[in-house]
Amino acid sequence: MDDLTPQPKDTQLLGDLTNAERDMLHDVGFEDEATRAGTSILADHEMRVALSNDPGVEILPLNVALKTYDFVQSLMFGLVDPEENEHIRLVAEHMHDPLGHFIWVKPGAKVKLPVQSFSLLETPQGRQFTHDITLIDEGAEVEMVSGSAVPGNVQKGRHISIGESYMRKGARCTSVTVEHWGPEMEVYSYGYSQLDEGASSTSTAIMMSPIRHHTSRSVSTLAAGAKSASQAIVFAPEGTERVLATETRLAAAGATSQDIARMVSAGGTIVNDAVLIGDAVRTNGFLGCDGLKLRDAGEIRAVPQLRARAEGTQLSHEASVGMIDGEKLNYLMASGMDEDAARDLIVQGFLELDKGHVPADLTARIEEIVAKAKSGGM
Amino acid sequence: MLEISELCVDVAGKPVLSDISLTLQPGELHVLLGPNGSGKSSLLAAIMGLPPYRVTGGSIRVDGVPVNDLSLRERAALGIGMAFQRPPSLDGVTVSAFAGAMGAGATLAREAAALDLSAFVARDMNVGFSGGEIKRWEILKLFLQDPRLMLFDEPESGVDLEHVIAIGQAIGRITRTPDGQGRPRAGLVITHTGLILNHVEADRAHILKGGRIIHSGDPRAIFAHIQTHGYTVPETA
């Protein structure tokens, strides 16, 4: 037990990162630890870094957190049943020694610098089962950058993750996540979040790198007056299959949500299964999914579902899937652009992020990452 | 520069233009007048090579090169450019990204101010632009493209009086200055209001009606005639 006693809580550095690791993480948003309020890095089967520079943020390996704070055990599997499905059962079975982080933003903390957390899979054919818990406490405000990365030689592997995130009353979080897994990998990520009264979450997901299969399921429940806005940009080249399944439940009066997905298939398959549930009065939700199909191969399937279960809930969706608009293409070509350049410009524009959803001080960095992802993925 | 001879054009299986003949010398600016639906935009589209307009007879030559069988892209490469009447909106594609892709970043910085569009460089192309802003952008776009034969489809309709001056001057400037390779340009302008004539010296005007050119002559005289007699052939002609 002694060896698991946490160090002074604002400096929990476990190991160091190699330059190669820093480089690959940099592509998905990593910055030097000193410039971040906190850093959590998981590499293969160990928590490599769990470090905080801000008294308002505590970052611990989950196994340490469970022993340090009694309340963490009730957060674990608090939002999802360990028997929910075979993947989650698989992760739950590893819970004698859980792998993942616990990030706690303390009540009322207004965290200035972003908190960053990343996963690295460094062993070809590696298997990773992780469980992360994030608690953004009452009235706390934070920006988060997260992502995943693999070295160039990792093609195959399997990663299954569970994330449970709790936003307490009035908490605010703006987050960006960039994934970059190996092209032959299979990834299943399950994210569950609970937004208490008046909590507000704005999230951006960038999923552009080739991957054999990725199922990304996210379930959120919004209490009274809670607000959630999410945007995802998704790209699938040939050989990539991405399944996005989201479920947003507007559980109490005044909850609002806006979910936007932009999907481009260049021969790959993208499924977007989005369910929006209005369970209470004065709730308002919007689902938007737009798909652009660049080749004959592959498929885009958008299945927005609205379930109004209370009087006074206002739910809507917009979905469109199609080829590049010939009129736009002609307009650009009439200006002298060749067809490929014109297509590129239109696709890049289609995958443009809504800057209003990205933390202001991260905008330039995110643009750089997206540009890199676009040039690498396409 | 542009020689159109006995041109016939179909759209959706119906003829829209018949027996059009028209010649633009280098450095010239011509005006195309005509009632709604007379085929003015169709003529510009046929020169540019935009679908769905189909040439069924006659020829279009640019600098002696027959363009009938050239693609849109090849015609643009030959130096044909067009300010659209109703351009599409391009979500996510900023004016500056477009200029960058065109290799015309420096031109953008220089010309945007003249058309009062400096504040637009970060905006998505045509997205949420007002009617008049679209018109100004389409002219700015031609500066970025640097074409030799310029087709202006109603560049001043819906534009306020002050900006008509800016547009008129810009059209005059681009028409009268040689292209990037020092060659003279030429332009064909569609107008309903004739306002453009107050700011740019046009060499010749043509009245298009029912898909045919019914009269050609001095721009001011023809415009004065139309104002009193409509789109008819002047008797003295």
Ligand SMILES: Nc1ncnc2c1ncn2[C@@H]1O[C@H](COP(=O)(O)OP(=O)(O)OP(=O)(O)O)[C@@H](O)[C@H]1O
């Ligand atoms: N894509 C199309 N499909 C069907 N009909 C078309 C198409 N484009 C043009 N037309 C028809 O051809 C005729 C000429 O149209 P055009 O747009 O050239 O007129 P215009 O002279 O530019 O008119 P306006 O002054 O209203 O702009 C019209 O009757 C129009 O409805």
Ligand SMILES: [Mg+2]
């Ligand atoms: Mg017209």
